Amino acid sequence: MIDLFVNIALAVIMLGIGLSLTFKDFKNLFSKPKPIFVGFLSQIIVLPVLAFSISTISHLPDAMKVGIVIIAICPVGASSNLIVHLFRGNVALSISLTIINSLLTPITIPLITNFALRMFMNENADIQLSFWNSISQIGLNVLLPAFIGILIRHYNHIFAKKLEKPLKYILPLILGIVFTLKIFFGDENASNSLTFRDVIEIAPYVLGLNIIGMFAGYYIARWNRLARRYRLTIAIEVGLQNTALALLIAGNLLNNYTMEKPILVYAMFTFFSALLFAWYFSRKPKQVTLIIDNNKTT
Secondary structure, eight states, rough: OHHHHHHHHHHHHHHHHHTTOOOOHHHHHHSSSSHHHHHHHHIIHHHHHHEEEEEHHHOSSSHHHHHHHHHHHHBHHHHHHHHHTTTTTHHHHHHHHHHHHHHHHHHHHHHHHHHHHHHHHSSOOOOOOOOHHHHHHHIIIIHHHHHHHHHHHOHHHHHHHHHHHHHHHHHHHHHHHHHHHHTSSSSOOOOOOHHHHHHHHHHHHHHHHHEEEEEHHHHHHHHTTTOOHHHHHHHHHHHHOHHHHIIIIIIIIIHHHHHHHHHHHHHHHHHHHHHHHHHHSOOOOOOOOOOOOTTTOO
């Protein structure tokens, strides 16, 4: 019942986000696809390399090192889309990156996870993610509700505009309820024994993955001369990962609850650090007023 409610809540969030979009947003994005390529490569290459680097230098148990890598290969969905929406990033880019990366996870997750298992634990695992299940999850939780929202805006622009202001408060509230349910009432909490000492030991590494990932995404986009909206969007997409999927891989597919610990610690803090990052980098630059005194010469 909790999973059903969470899925419905995420679909409602994507419906609300869709109300802020038009078909033209996606047309403009794909006519100049550079932001998509920059964001995709940052997610698929830069973040896993960062995760392997952090795991290698850490003094954590080998299973936890693999858990950090698993975090980096699980692209997030509605939560990153909502943060991008709230802080005026490019939502069309955010949704596009979510879809592209999610479609590739049945290939990338087994490959990178098995590489991490061999590197840190001298093990191998037969991990299988259903391609069709991935498509159905994307379709029901992301594409369909967002598409309905776009259609509503297309045919009733005034109604969609009226909903924008209340949705700015309603959608974060819904997402807050979702996170509360997943953290305190989800099935994953019954299968782990996370201690305060674990949190203190693990937090610097997973927060490092989150924060360095966001800065890397932002400045890679900046080096590619992308606009601020694109930079913010790519930063959030790179820095915020899907902990539910990561827990599924570590707990259900690999049956290793030690591996789950860094994922759970990551889930405790990183949504809020992503919010803080988005708030800081979405602020308008201060305008400097130059006062010239005509009575003086310089």
